Amino acid sequence: xxxVTLKINDIDVAVEAGTTLLxxxxxxxxxxxxxxxxxxxxxxxxxxxxxxxxxxxPKLLPACVTEATEGMNVTTETxxxxxxxxxxxxxxxxxxxxxxxxxxxxxxxxxxxxxxxxGMDHTRFTYRFPEREVDISHPQFGxxxxxxxLCTRCVRVxxxxxxxxxxxxSGRGPAAKVITGLNQPWGDVxxxxxxxxxxxxxxxxxxxxKGTTVAEIDRDRGKLDFLVTAREEKKxxx
Amino acid sequence: xxxxxxxxxxxxxxxxxxxxxxxxxxxxxxxxxxxIEVKKRLVAAVKEAGLNAEVQVVGVGCPGLCGQGPIVEIxxxxxxxxxxxxxxxxxxVSALQNGGEADALQGDPNHPFFSRQxxxxxxxxxxxxxxxxxxxxxxxxYQGLHHAIYEMTPAEVxxxxxxxxxxxxxxxxxxxxxxxxxxxxxxPGSKYVICNADEGDPGAFMDRSVLESDPHRVLExxxxxxxxxxxxxxxxxxxxxxxxxxxRLHKAIQQAKRKGILGAQIFGSPVDFxxxxxxxxxxxxxxxxxxxxxxxxxxRGTPRPRPPYPAVSGLKGCPTLINNVETLANIPAILRKGxxxxxxxxxxxxxxxxxxxxxxxxxxxxxxxxxxxISLREIVEDMGGGVPGGGKVKxxxxxxxxxxxxxxxxxDTPVDYDSLKKxxxxxxxxxxxxxxxxxxxxxxxxxYMEFCRGETCGKCIPCRAGTVQMYQLLTKxxxxxxxxxxxxxxxxxxxxxxxxxxxxxxxxxxxxxxxTLHYFENxxxxxxxxxxxxxxxxxxxxRPS
Ligand SMILES: Cc1cc2nc3c(=O)[nH]c(=O)nc-3n(C[C@H](O)[C@H](O)[C@H](O)COP(=O)(O)O)c2cc1C
Ligand code: SF4
Ligand code: FES
Numbered sequence: 001x002x003x004v005t006l007k008i009n010d011i012d013v014a015v016e017a018g019t020t021l022l023x024x025x026x027x028x029x030x031x032x033x034x035x036x037x038x039x040x041x042x043x044x045x046x047x048x049x050x051x052x053x054x055x056x057x058p059k060l061l062p063a064c065v066t067e068a069t070e071g072m073n074v075t076t077e078t079x080x081x082x083x084x085x086x087x088x089x090x091x092x093x094x095x096x097x098x099x100x101x102x103x104x105x106x107x108x109x110x111x112x113x114x115x116x117x118x119g120m121d122h123t124r125f126t127y128r129f130p131e132r133e134v135d136i137s138h139p140q141f142g143x144x145x146x147x148x149x150l151c152t153r154c155v156r157v158x159x160x161x162x163x164x165x166x167x168x169x170s171g172r173g174p175a176a177k178v179i180t181g182l183n184q185p186w187g188d189v190x191x192x193x194x195x196x197x198x199x200x201x202x203x204x205x206x207x208x209x210k211g212t213t214v215a216e217i218d219r220d221r222g223k224l225d226f227l228v229t230a231r232e233e234k235k236x237x238x
Numbered sequence: 239x240x241x242x243x244x245x246x247x248x249x250x251x252x253x254x255x256x257x258x259x260x261x262x263x264x265x266x267x268x269x270x271x272x273x274i275e276v277k278k279r280l281v282a283a284v285k286e287a288g289l290n291a292e293v294q295v296v297g298v299g300c301p302g303l304c305g306q307g308p309i310v311e312i313x314x315x316x317x318x319x320x321x322x323x324x325x326x327x328x329x330x331v332s333a334l335q336n337g338g339e340a341d342a343l344q345g346d347p348n349h350p351f352f353s354r355q356x357x358x359x360x361x362x363x364x365x366x367x368x369x370x371x372x373x374x375x376x377x378x379x380y381q382g383l384h385h386a387i388y389e390m391t392p393a394e395v396x397x398x399x400x401x402x403x404x405x406x407x408x409x410x411x412x413x414x415x416x417x418x419x420x421x422x423x424x425x426p427g428s429k430y431v432i433c434n435a436d437e438g439d440p441g442a443f444m445d446r447s448v449l450e451s452d453p454h455r456v457l458e459x460x461x462x463x464x465x466x467x468x469x470x471x472x473x474x475x476x477x478x479x480x481x482x483x484x485x486r487l488h489k490a491i492q493q494a495k496r497k498g499i500l501g502a503q504i505f506g507s508p509v510d511f512x513x514x515x516x517x518x519x520x521x522x523x524x525x526x527x528x529x530x531x532x533x534x535x536x537x538r539g540t541p542r543p544r545p546p547y548p549a550v551s552g553l554k555g556c557p558t559l560i561n562n563v564e565t566l567a568n569i570p571a572i573l574r575k576g577x578x579x580x581x582x583x584x585x586x587x588x589x590x591x592x593x594x595x596x597x598x599x600x601x602x603x604x605x606x607x608x609x610x611x612i613s614l615r616e617i618v619e620d621m622g623g624g625v626p627g628g629g630k631v632k633x634x635x636x637x638x639x640x641x642x643x644x645x646x647x648x649x650d651t652p653v654d655y656d657s658l659k660k661x662x663x664x665x666x667x668x669x670x671x672x673x674x675x676x677x678x679x680x681x682x683x684x685x686y687m688e689f690c691r692g693e694t695c696g697k698c699i700p701c702r703a704g705t706v707q708m709y710q711l712l713t714k715x716x717x718x719x720x721x722x723x724x725x726x727x728x729x730x731x732x733x734x735x736x737x738x739x740x741x742x743x744x745x746x747x748x749x750x751x752x753x754t755l756h757y758f759e760n761x762x763x764x765x766x767x768x769x770x771x772x773x774x775x776x777x778x779x780x781r782p783s
Contacts, residue, residue, distance in 0.1 A: 045543040046698045048738045060737055065543045080737075087734050091703035124727065125707050150696065169538060169696070172521065174706055176696030 105205030137187030279327035299451020301364030305603030382573030408562030439638030459566030584610035637666025640746035642753025701744025
């Protein structure tokens with residue numbers, strides 16, 4: 001095993017050769033915001049939140065896919081980088097239909113967390129209010145495309161860990177969206193094993209377990225009545 | 239077949255030549271104006287006149303002046319006819335037979351449009367029949383490949399290309415020799431050569447023309463590259479919108495295989511090289527090398543972060559050399575005539591020639607191959623003949639959606655990679671659009687942004703969402719609904735998208751906006767809302783209807 005040493009925000013760190021800058025930063029105790037990165041699956045460098053500045057390299061590079069090399073001098077926070085990160089998050093909020101107050105993931109949402117982290121309190125961009133679909137054809141899960149940020153974590157989790165490759169991306173640019181099967185309703189896709197890994201991978205409330213969304217609570221009032229009757233009349237069947 | 243047999247074929251072909259060749263362009267541009275029928279009628283007229291012994295009618299590739307097609311040329315007589323109709327065929331042949339003027343629009347083959355050109359890549363375009371390997375052999379074809387395999391080591395070939403100073407013609411101008419050396423130095427094993435014939439820039443058709451006019455030249459360039467870097471398999475990635483180029487490539491590959499020039503044991507040597515065609519569905523982003531490789535592998539055409547560069551890890555994870563059509567088409571000539579000959583053409587940092595497709599508000603539209611270092615003014619005014627109707631050139635757009643606009647006062651700039659870059663544009667793949675006084679530069683910027691907005695692959699956020707936001711701002715400005723703050727926001731977006739996008743598409747998408755903002759900011763400011771309707775006093779502004 002060979003080791004490389006580098007500086008991240010002036011902190012010296014030594015890591016195994018082949019370590020990404022993102023992991024090296026973790027080791028140095030430096031936090032870099034991410035969205036498309038997910039521990040355990042491959043990295044794609046798509047969200048651009050983890051861009052860092054490296055001395056001697058004119059381009060900003062994504063920490064999640066850049067390997068640490070000997071003597072690197074990395075800066076993760078500059079006014080410029082902070083501004084770019086804020087703009088990325090602002091673009092995401094303007095791009096989809098993100099309404100936190102009625103979202104399953106409210107307060108458990110990485111998009112929300114990142115927005116707070118980069119100090120975004122409003123978006124300077126025009127909201128696009130796109131028309132997007134909700135697919136609840138699957139018996140256990142649903143996907144609300146309004147909340148999708150196209151990080152492709154579901155695609156990678158399903159392909160690389162579950163090995164089912166139910167998810168993929170179709171379309172270009174503004175028309176790009178994640179699809180199930182051959183762009184079929186999720187419930188019709190035989191390849192889906194209903195393992196739920198995509199639910200765990202999704203950073204927002206886009207992919208969710210049914211029965212957990214706002215206004216989906218289904219109360220069993222009869223149960224109370226049954227319990228009282230059962231206790232009093234010793235009748236245990238409903 | 240060994241070399242002496244091929245020389246023999248070339249010799250036979252030369253001896254079979256008739257005294258007079260009548261060239262009729264059969265490329266896409268002229269086909270669209272009925273050149274196939276013109277050719278048929280020419281053949282019939284020659285037969286009718288009893289000239290079959292002296293005259294042969296040859297369907298050739300593109301002579302360049304596509305806007306004036308169909309083009310018929312009789313080089314031995316110094317004649318050129320433009321916009322030829324089938325009915326004029328007889329008169330052209332009878333003028334040939336009896337002297338006198340033909341009843342057809344006569345062009346001037348010595349016009350600066352032709353005389354200022356230096357043709358390396360297009361040396362055979364418009365001169366040989368692209369569907370017959372015999373004509374390519376007659377034009378010294380495949381001599382470079384033979385020379386490389388039998389008289390040079392692979393390392394010497396790489397050195398020769400490095401010495402020539404050739405740089406990539408696909409846009410970025412990366413030194414070709416350096417790229418070859420990188421792939422060659424990777425440990426032996428599976429390696430690939432890919433020819434990038436995706437050509438997605440709106441208005442560009444240089445690569446199509448090369449493939450249609452001289453397909454064997456590209457195959458030869460690829461085979462030389464394969465020998466130099468140690469690859470035995472090559473792919474040509476060409477867009478489905480180029481059916482004629484595809485069919486001519488298929489034909490050329492078959493002919494070369496049959497003659498033992500492609501496949502196993504080229505010219506009887508131990509060198510193998512096979513070429514296959516991959517047809518792309520025409521997404522602009524699939525011209526980006528990593529997206530192209532994903533598409534060849536059968537995946538969705540999306541770019542991935544580099545490094546690793548394809549030279550290190552490309553197709554199927556193997557070292558892959560990827561070069562543009564025009565880059566590869568330069569190779570045979572360099573090997574035949576030597577690196578010193580090539581590096582004498584052009585400027586210090588940009589060697590050789592470049593093909594441009596000149597379009598827009600200009601008299602002579604078409605393809606020109608010019609030496610690097612020629613001034614833009616020479617191209618536009620002398621060769622292109624200026625704006626039709628005597629209008630004034632306002633700006634020139636080079637580099638397509640990744641390039642910028644160069645204003646009239648800077649037209650004396652020499653055409654080379656570095657000078658164009660300094661002006662905020664790029665050489666690009668060779669699109670050149672001339673704009674006159676009636677063109678709104680904001681509209682130009684909006685046009686290119688609309689293109690990028692539709693062609694971004696959608697993988698990374700800055701490009702996917704940023705191009706939409708920039709397009710909206712440009713539209714708002716054009717609708718005269720914007721304020722100075724919107725222009726500021728547009729500038730911020732340009733900087734951010736350029737700095738943070740994953741691939742070249744996003745990184746260069748703001749260029750048309752930035753360059754028009756730089757040279758023509760006034761046009762933007764004139765479109766802003768008048769100061770009187772801006773909320774300066776806290777009152778709600780009244781919008782003019
Ligand atoms: C969005 C985008 C589109 C591109 N399109 C093309 C193309 O159509 N043809 C081409 O040869 N290169 C294209 N390129 C450049 C290629 O990525 C690559 O640099 C080139 O093929 C390398 O060949 P060269 O070194 O011979 O120029 C494109 C690049 C980007 C970023
Ligand atoms: S810059 Fe644009 S085209 Fe390139 S990866 Fe990002 S979204 Fe796709
Ligand atoms: S986490 Fe690195 S680009 Fe998204």
